[in-house]
Amino acid sequence: MMNTQLLHKTKERKRQPVAAYVHAFSGEKSSFSLEDNRASSIIEQKQITMMDSSALQQKEIAAKKNTNVTSQNKVVQAVSWNPFATKDGKASAITAGLGLGALAVGAGIGSAGLAIAGGIGLIGGLGYLGYKKFKGNPLENLKRTRRTVPQKNKLLHKVMTETMDNPDPVTASFGAVHPKGDTSRKNHQVRAAGYNVRLDRTIRDPEERQRYLLHELTHARADRKYGMNQHLTFANLHLRGANDQQIGQNMTHQRNYLIKKLNAANRSLQSDPTIAPVQKHFIQGRLNYAMGNPDNEYDTVMNELLLYIHQERIGGNSPFAKRIKRMSHEAYQRRQ
Numbered sequence: 001m002m003n004t005q006l007l008h009k010t011k012e013r014k015r016q017p018v019a020a021y022v023h024a025f026s027g028e029k030s031s032f033s034l035e036d037n038r039a040s041s042i043i044e045q046k047q048i049t050m051m052d053s054s055a056l057q058q059k060e061i062a063a064k065k066n067t068n069v070t071s072q073n074k075v076v077q078a079v080s081w082n083p084f085a086t087k088d089g090k091a092s093a094i095t096a097g098l099g100l101g102a103l104a105v106g107a108g109i110g111s112a113g114l115a116i117a118g119g120i121g122l123i124g125g126l127g128y129l130g131y132k133k134f135k136g137n138p139l140e141n142l143k144r145t146r147r148t149v150p151q152k153n154k155l156l157h158k159v160m161t162e163t164m165d166n167p168d169p170v171t172a173s174f175g176a177v178h179p180k181g182d183t184s185r186k187n188h189q190v191r192a193a194g195y196n197v198r199l200d201r202t203i204r205d206p207e208e209r210q211r212y213l214l215h216e217l218t219h220a221r222a223d224r225k226y227g228m229n230q231h232l233t234f235a236n237l238h239l240r241g242a243n244d245q246q247i248g249q250n251m252t253h254q255r256n257y258l259i260k261k262l263n264a265a266n267r268s269l270q271s272d273p274t275i276a277p278v279q280k281h282f283i284q285g286r287l288n289y290a291m292g293n294p295d296n297e298y299d300t301v302m303n304e305l306l307l308y309i310h311q312e313r314i315g316g317n318s319p320f321a322k323r324i325k326r327m328s329h330e331a332y333q334r335r336q
Contacts, residue, residue, distance in 0.1 A: 162335070170217065173197070174199050175199075182216065222234060238254065259291065262290055272319050
């Protein structure tokens with residue numbers, strides 16, 4: 001059987017040997033002298049005296065506060081109730097926002113100050129709803145984008161539908177180990193068990209987050225559709241050949257073909273006068289990323305750039321945009 005190495009989208013952190021810590025600690029201890037110990041004793045005694053004085057002051061403050069414990073407890077109970085403590089935060093956020101708004105109306109009869117506070121609560125509650133909805137449902141914004149894509153952009157519609165309507169179970173959430181996002185199988189041995197897609201919560205720009213989500217969803221789809229993933233994971237390569245030697249040769253042929261395509265795309269990018277420098281800088285980075293690992297990142301970056309071209313409104317007269325659409329369409333057909 002061909003000697004293949006499983007590819008994982010996780011990384012191990014290097015740990016410094018315990019002996020190194022012990023050595024460093026013992027080195028520091030030996031540097032202290034007797035005079036240091038005497039000085040330390042004096043300082044410690046002063047610190048103990050200060051701590052005793054501080055503790056006494058804290059007890060006096062606590063005694064004064066105890067007179068209002070009953071009324072304060074009621075306030076604490078009301079504030080500590082979490083109106084957003086549901087799985088997706090949608091209905092409870094609405095309830096909280098509208099509840100605060102209703103409080104504002106009622107309180108407005110007797111107190112203008114409370115009415116203003118309640119109105120602010122309404123705005124805050126609904127604002128939190130928008131944040132919570134996106135945070136808990138990373139697929140929603142991408143689906144909304146699909147609905148706004150012009151019908152004439154059939155390829156982007158196809159790509160987004162293929163990846164978002166994956167028949168295998170896909171769980172999208174936050175908490176990626178890697179920058180931008182990562183994807184893993186729910187069961188490493190069974191592709192049909194589905195996939196976990198995680199996004200980088202530090203990425204705040206909605207359009208950027210959509211691109212990386214589409215990137216990760218493409219990983220899940222490619223893992224299912226390419227035959228080489230019977231032995232590897234998330235490869236963009238078909239399994240072809242009657243024996244290990246033929247399979248290996250065919251893998252090399254497919255890889256060289258993808259590299260050739262990426263080089264052509266890079267040349268097209270550099271000579272395209274319709275693309276702004278800041279756009280070229282971003283695109284160059286993504287092409288380099290695909291070039292570094294075409295076996296796994298070719299299809300993902302093609303779909304990512306396809307969405308980027310739409311988001312940036314790069315015109316149809318752009319030679320580079322036309323090339324990326326052809327490359328993305330070819331990759332789409334390979335996955336069918």
